[in-house]
Amino acid sequence: MKKLAFAAIALTFSSAAVADHAGAPTKGERVFRKCRSCHEVGEDAKYKVGPALNNLMGQQAGVLSGDKASKALKRAGELGMKWDLKTLEIFLRKPKALIPKTKMKFSGLKKHEDRANLIAYFQNLGAGEKPVKKDPTLSDAVLALVGDVEYGEYLASGCTTCHQADGSDQGLPSITGWPAPIFATAMHAYKTKDRENSVMQQQAGALDNEEIAALAAYFAGVTK
Numbered sequence: 001m002k003k004l005a006f007a008a009i010a011l012t013f014s015s016a017a018v019a020d021h022a023g024a025p026t027k028g029e030r031v032f033r034k035c036r037s038c039h040e041v042g043e044d045a046k047y048k049v050g051p052a053l054n055n056l057m058g059q060q061a062g063v064l065s066g067d068k069a070s071k072a073l074k075r076a077g078e079l080g081m082k083w084d085l086k087t088l089e090i091f092l093r094k095p096k097a098l099i100p101k102t103k104m105k106f107s108g109l110k111k112h113e114d115r116a117n118l119i120a121y122f123q124n125l126g127a128g129e130k131p132v133k134k135d136p137t138l139s140d141a142v143l144a145l146v147g148d149v150e151y152g153e154y155l156a157s158g159c160t161t162c163h164q165a166d167g168s169d170q171g172l173p174s175i176t177g178w179p180a181p182i183f184a185t186a187m188h189a190y191k192t193k194d195r196e197n198s199v200m201q202q203q204a205g206a207l208d209n210e211e212i213a214a215l216a217a218y219f220a221g222v223t224k
Contacts, residue, residue: 023113028121031114038106041125050104056122059083072101072179079178086194088119090143090185097143098181142188143181145213152218155211159219180216187212 032041038049045052051064061077062069069077076099081087091098092115094108109115163175175183189195190204191212204212 023116023118023120025117025121025124028117028119028124031109031118032121034109035106035118053122054125056083056125061087070099070101070103072099073103076179076182079182080173081182085119086185086189088122089115092118094140097140098185100179100181142209143184145184145209147180147210147213147215147217149214149217149221151211152214152216155215156218159215176219176222178216178219180213180220183216183219184212187215 035053040046040048040052041054045054047065047068051066051068053064056064059082061081061083062074063077065073083091087098089112092109093112095102095104095106097108109118159175163173178186186195187204187207190197190200191207193201195201207215
């Protein structure tokens, strides 16, 4: 059993580094053909089935959709999720793995090359981060793990030495009420050092997949 004193968790994912495939905007434009039935880009782009995707990179989740955004997407945005490299890599692979109640009907892009090229294309449409250099995805099996809530409550005693047990965000951000897939993705991003915070990288690195899933399950059910 591990008791961990977790430092601040902020949902915005950091840029992925270190490369073997960075993505090509020209190829990404071809991949975007799969998106055109719902989304537009360009100078005259308008909301279609989904929002126009100009300047997508760095936007808070749900903002581009405005009032038409799903409650799940708005909630993710309120928790700090932005459309950056790590988030898009996971979302484009399988949207419902990251946001189970998203309105997005698209099942996802199976090939990392297609995802990296599409992200590079989005970056080319507006200011963004440096290209994805490696495949930072979590497997479907890891994201689908259903954590043991009681075990998560035990592990959480370490978290609440820093974060407020009642979910308030005084001093450090609240970590309660997060959808489990988003919480788990954030923790794994620290574990793989795709998110910056040396303390969190060390602490998350000491957790196995089941322990991360347990914490995610517990904190998902904690409300203010």
